[in-house]
Amino acid sequence: MEKEKLYGGVEAGGTKFVCCVASGPEHILEEIRFPTTTPEETLRRTVQFFEPYVTAGKIKTVGVGCFGPLDLDPRSPTYGFITATPKPHWSNADVRGTLQRSLNVNVAFDMDVNAAAVGESIWGASRGCDRSLYITIGTGVGGGYLIDGRPLVGLLNLEMGHLRLPHNRELDPFEGNCPFHGDCFEGLASGPAIEKRLRATGATVPESHPFWDIEADYVASALMNYILTLSPKKIILGGGVMQRDFLFRKVRNRVLQLLNGYVSSKSLLEHIDEYIVPPGLGNQSGSMGSIALAMQLEESMNDPRL
Amino acid sequence: MEKEKLYGGVEAGGTKFVCCVASGPEHILEEIRFPTTTPEETLRRTVQFFEPYVTAGKIKTVGVGCFGPLDLDPRSPTYGFITATPKPHWSNADVRGTLQRSLNVNVAFDMDVNAAAVGESIWGASRGCDRSLYITIGTGVGGGYLIDGRPLVGLLNLEMGHLRLPHNRELDPFEGNCPFHGDCFEGLASGPAIEKRLRATGATVPESHPFWDIEADYVASALMNYILTLSPKKIILGGGVMQRDFLFRKVRNRVLQLLNGYVSSKSLLEHIDEYIVPPGLGNQSGSMGSIALAMQLEESMNDPRL
Numbered sequence: 001m002e003k004e005k006l007y008g009g010v011e012a013g014g015t016k017f018v019c020c021v022a023s024g025p026e027h028i029l030e031e032i033r034f035p036t037t038t039p040e041e042t043l044r045r046t047v048q049f050f051e052p053y054v055t056a057g058k059i060k061t062v063g064v065g066c067f068g069p070l071d072l073d074p075r076s077p078t079y080g081f082i083t084a085t086p087k088p089h090w091s092n093a094d095v096r097g098t099l100q101r102s103l104n105v106n107v108a109f110d111m112d113v114n115a116a117a118v119g120e121s122i123w124g125a126s127r128g129c130d131r132s133l134y135i136t137i138g139t140g141v142g143g144g145y146l147i148d149g150r151p152l153v154g155l156l157n158l159e160m161g162h163l164r165l166p167h168n169r170e171l172d173p174f175e176g177n178c179p180f181h182g183d184c185f186e187g188l189a190s191g192p193a194i195e196k197r198l199r200a201t202g203a204t205v206p207e208s209h210p211f212w213d214i215e216a217d218y219v220a221s222a223l224m225n226y227i228l229t230l231s232p233k234k235i236i237l238g239g240g241v242m243q244r245d246f247l248f249r250k251v252r253n254r255v256l257q258l259l260n261g262y263v264s265s266k267s268l269l270e271h272i273d274e275y276i277v278p279p280g281l282g283n284q285s286g287s288m289g290s291i292a293l294a295m296q297l298e299e300s301m302n303d304p305r306l
Numbered sequence: 307m308e309k310e311k312l313y314g315g316v317e318a319g320g321t322k323f324v325c326c327v328a329s330g331p332e333h334i335l336e337e338i339r340f341p342t343t344t345p346e347e348t349l350r351r352t353v354q355f356f357e358p359y360v361t362a363g364k365i366k367t368v369g370v371g372c373f374g375p376l377d378l379d380p381r382s383p384t385y386g387f388i389t390a391t392p393k394p395h396w397s398n399a400d401v402r403g404t405l406q407r408s409l410n411v412n413v414a415f416d417m418d419v420n421a422a423a424v425g426e427s428i429w430g431a432s433r434g435c436d437r438s439l440y441i442t443i444g445t446g447v448g449g450g451y452l453i454d455g456r457p458l459v460g461l462l463n464l465e466m467g468h469l470r471l472p473h474n475r476e477l478d479p480f481e482g483n484c485p486f487h488g489d490c491f492e493g494l495a496s497g498p499a500i501e502k503r504l505r506a507t508g509a510t511v512p513e514s515h516p517f518w519d520i521e522a523d524y525v526a527s528a529l530m531n532y533i534l535t536l537s538p539k540k541i542i543l544g545g546g547v548m549q550r551d552f553l554f555r556k557v558r559n560r561v562l563q564l565l566n567g568y569v570s571s572k573s574l575l576e577h578i579d580e581y582i583v584p585p586g587l588g589n590q591s592g593s594m595g596s597i598a599l600a601m602q603l604e605e606s607m608n609d610p611r612l
Contacts, residue, residue, distance in 0.1 A: 131460045145535075147453065154437045154537025162534050162568065164527045166470050166489075180568040183472075221470045228468050229451075229535050231460025262468065262486040 007298070008050050008062035008105070009290030012095060013112065014087050014139065017042055018287045019049045021059060025123050025281060025288050039093035047102040054103050061106040063293030065115025065286055066095055068142075072110065072153065080109050086179070108297035111158075112136075112286060114151035116238060116279070117144035118296065119289030124280030126234040133232035134285070135160075137219065138239030141186035145230050149296070161186040165221045172197075172214050189218040191240050207246050216247060220254035223276065227255075227263070238279045252276050313604070314356050314368035314411070315596030318401060319418065320393050320445065323348055324593045325355045327365060331429050331587060331594050345399040353408040360409050367412040369599030371421025371592055372401055374448075378416065378459065386415050392485070414603035417464075418442075418592060420457035422544060422585070423450035424602065425595030430586030432540040439538035440591070441466075443525065444545030447492035451536050456602070467492040471527045478503075478520050495524040497546050513552050522553060526560035529582065533561075533569070544585045558582050 004023060011018040013036060020031035032049055036042050053059045069085065071078045080096025096109040110118075117126070117134035126132035126146070135143040141161030145152045152158060162184040167176070174197040176183030177190075187193060194202045198211060205211065223235060237248070252272045261269070268275050279285045310329060317324040319342060326337035338355055342348050359365045375391060377384045386402025402415040416424075423432075423440035432438035432452070441449040447467030451458045458464060468490040473482070480503040482489030483496075493499060500508045504517060511517065529541060543554070558578045567575070574581050585591045 147458075152453075152537070154539060158537055159534045159568065163531045164472050164564065166472055180566045181564070225469045225531055226535065228465045229532065231458070231464055233460060258470065258487070260486045262465065 006059050007291050007294035008059045009287050010064040011286035012066040014067040020287050021053050022291050038089045043098045061294040061298050063108040063290040065112040065290045108293035113142045114144035115289030115293050116285040117146050118292040119285050122292050125236050125277045129233040131232050132234045134236045136239035137241040141190050163222050185222045202241050216250035216254050219251045223255050224258045235276045312365050313597050313600035314365045315593050316370040317592035318372040320373045326593050327359050328597050344395045349404045367600040367604050369414040369596040371418040371596045414599035419448045420450035421595030421599050422591040423452050424598040425591050428598050431542050431583045435539040437538050438540045440542045442545035443547040447496050469528050491528045508547050522556035522560050525557045529561050530564045541582045
């Protein structure tokens with residue numbers, strides 16, 4: 001990868017947008033962030049930010065890691081749209097098309113978690129791993145799984161935040177707050193689920209609170225299922241809830257307990273502190289991931305084999 | 307693929323071995339089956355079966371779909387061994403090495419579920435799908451996931467039979483019989499788990515028994531997690547338990563209930579009877595899968611790009 005080549009990146013979140021022009025985390029030319037309001041206003045500000053760079057010929061490709069759910073099927077008439085989201089105004093917003101037409105650039109468009117996973121695999125905690133998993137546990141719960149540096153795509157977008165998990169209602173009578181599945185992983189373990197249950201944000205609940213063992217059990221149960229199904233070589237846990245450092249220790253211990261020696265991988269059993277890790281890019285996973293998406297798109301366009 | 311080219315195939319099961327020489331399900335030259343006894347005796351019979359074909363130059367490659375757990379890391383000193391199995395005599399059996407040395411052929415070696423998945427993708431129910439999942443629910447529970455026709459390999463073998471799932475102990479007080487995880491998917495839904503719980507084999511329990519709704523819930527919960535994590539384009543359910551046809555209907559209905567409209571794929575929501583299906587090769591998935599493994603190995607050896 002040429003260090004000096006510049007790309008546009010958009011971390012399109014449900015709360016805020018981060019736009020940047022960069023060649024990687026070591027070389028960020030400019031970055032702005034603004035709140036997510038209506039699609040019209042938010043995308044107009046996005047276009048305005050990139051326009052001078054495009055006009056000057058400095059960037060040809062913009063990567064967008066977007067909150068979902070998204071239509072990612074290139075054959076679909078609504079490819080690049082946000083589909084049915086509970087977020088007001090954003091259902092059926094044509095994010096990719098609007099940026100592509102307004103800026104006349106190539107747009108690499110993917111889920112926010114996929115962008116973060118790609119960014120981490122190039123510059124962050126999963127460098128050198130050909131199979132890696134990025135999970136975010138925050139306002140929502142979601143994940144991106146990379147094979148040879150590319151997000152796994154199948155019949156539909158991976159929605160691994162909605163796994164069905166054991167829920168001990170005696171220990172944790174909370175019903176779960178997922179509008180679709182009640183007590184799925186997201187319904188039990190997301191930031192809003194914690195807040196609804198404890199009437200306090202996760203950031204303010206003391207480490208000694210017994211709930212954290214329950215939270216760690218949900219996260220570890222989900223990781224156990226991902227490990228048995230996807231067998232990643234590295235698991236990165238990001239998102240607001242995982243800002244509480246002590247959770248990593250609890251989750252790692254619980255994963256080992258749950259696996260109960262069933263798998264024979266040393267890197268998992270003996271070095272779990274290097275297997276389940278925080279993002280190497282910190283809170284830049286999203287924006288740098290978007291830059292990485294743009295990089296990958298340009299590379300594939302220049303690769304005669306593809 | 308050349309129709310006339312012959313390969314050896316071994317379906318190496320914990321109860322019986324099936325050995326065949328074939329070019330596919332339409333052209334099986336010879337097939338034998340015998341009970342799995344000690345590794346020495348069982349592998350000797352296997353070698354004896356193939357020897358005349360090898361000596362005559364008719365087969366150069368034998369595919370083996372083997373019961374596990376297996377060491378599938380080519381860099382490992384115990385590559386191709388069965389690792390720690392509860393099956394007497396078979397822990398540390400060098401299945402791949404024994405066949406390779408005795409017959410002096412190429413040996414394609416993989417898990418039984420991966421072989422079945424590959425066989426189904428070439429001649430069976432998942433033909434034409436670039437992402438497919440084969441799950442067996444029988445004595446054990448396991449699965450193989452194919453990407454572009456090849457089994458997904460990661461840090462360790464996929465052991466997706468051991469997912470953690472919701473277990474309503476009021477409805478189903480059975481503790482589960484997995485020696486590692488108690489009430490994981492296999493511990494709750496395998497043939498032996500059904501037998502221990504109901505004191506009758508699944509084959510004799512009438513369709514009207516209320517347990518089948520519980521069984522369907524476990525299978526559907528696991529499928530939901532696979533769908534959200536792997537997004538296969540086809541799911542094949544094999545194994546002894548799934549011989550009861552009515553289970554397919556129950557499982558499909560429960561999957562739709564659990565997803566609750568969350569995914570927007572028409573092929574899943576409107577054509578679930580074509581999405582969750584029995585094996586196209588019937589009880590030949592395993593033996594033909596082993597032939598397919600051999601075919602794939604020869605192809606990759608002849609492919610200058612690989």
